Amino acid sequence: MNGFLRRIIFYALLIAIWEMVFRLHIWEEFLFPAPLSVLQTLVNGFMDRTFLIGIAISMRRITIGYGISVIAGILLGLLIGRVKLLDETVGSLVLGLQTLPSITWLPLALLWFGLNEKAIIFVVIMGAVFSITIGTYSGVKGVPPLYLKAGRNRGAQGYQLFLQVIIPAALPSIVVGLKQGWSWAWRSLMAGELLFVSLGLGFLLMMGRELNDMSQVIAVMIIIIIIGLVVDKLIFAKLERNLYERWGLDLA
Template sequence: MRSSRLRPSREVSLKLLRIVGFYVAIVAVWSLLGRAEVWSPFLFPSPEKVFESLRTNFANGLILDGLQASLRRLAAGYAISFVLGMSLGLLTAAWRFADETIGGVVLGLQSLPSITWLPLAVLWFGLSESAIIFVVLMGSTFSIAISARSGMRGLPPLLARAAGTLGATRWQLYRYVVIPAMVPSMVQGMKQGWSFAWRSLMAGELLFVSVGLGHLLDVGRNLNNINMVFAIMLVIIAVGVAVDRLIFGRAEAWVHERWGFSAG
């Protein structure tokens, strides 16, 4: 019995060791390439230089200020896109006419790269915070809408009929059958919408913003500071991975544990 308790702990330790070993190997290879100067240090910096740039820009507050500004814009745009996306998704799933009309528009707009909304945003809102939030909103709304529609349309008719046979009211049908069946697709749509929103935000900040991670990338480019460019890229990647694992990863695990559905 004691060995059975230790086994999961050992498996977790081995998994952690493999992950840490993988990233240590990447940094080691990166360091060797940097020291060998296979490419010019002005084009491919060593990890030591990049980590030094990270330390410096965290210490002087540049990265923290930029991160705070970027997350504030992201939260505003993503919150609006979630409400709009869910509303569009439920509307097109529940109403055939809306699906045949608005649904086609949603599919078409989803195919547009997020950055293509930027010229329109500038014309409508000028070089402002509203323009960036608009780009974030348009980048994520339609993926959330499509996932919400798919979740509701994907409900097996047999489940609805079985609930009706058992005497479920319309409210009970939605609460205990429709919503649980939709949640996995909703979580997946939110996850996809977040990734689109994050990329849209960085693209917008690269072009015109006074504070933000995307703007710091542009500052590094203008200063010919490759160390700073790599450092900010690492921060952007770290934020993306952290949100995916800590928020959406836990949400997917909760969905699987609560209802036995997979959100992946």
């Protein structure tokens, strides 16, 4: 039995248990809807384009916020990893800021930017950038000195040393940081959209709660999970697999 078939059986059993619990009538139907009710909500939401619009708005925000985080995080990680003064000063600050839950940036964002798109994107950036920075920093610090010496012997200096030696050697750790950063960015986006009217998937989740429509709440949660899995499998898992194969670390 291959992995795909096992997953199909697992999710089928999960839905069967869900249906069984629903039929026990432990909770009212509006609090614990049947699987078919959630499926109907999903179909209706896509047919009237409500979910499509929500997905488009959320994906635009995550693309902008995460894109900025990637650029800023990698640059900052490279600098902290190579400049001792920055490592001893900014490095400790980054470690401290990374422990902050991303939602704690929202009050600051609202005061600085108001109830608008910029506030949500700011929260996304602050939620992701430090994970990416730390991943890049760890990769740079883990580059064997022998690689640096070999690069210099071949004439690589300055930015050439970064491009030809440091970044390729640090790439596995950078990818781990990018993956963690995406996870934090996605959570930060949902938290930001939940807390004030902003459209997007988080807004649809909150509207379901306000209307006591648990079918919509669960339907949106399923969409959020699926998007997260798709991004992980189509982008990060593939990227990690290619890196492992390139470095001879693929043990499968």
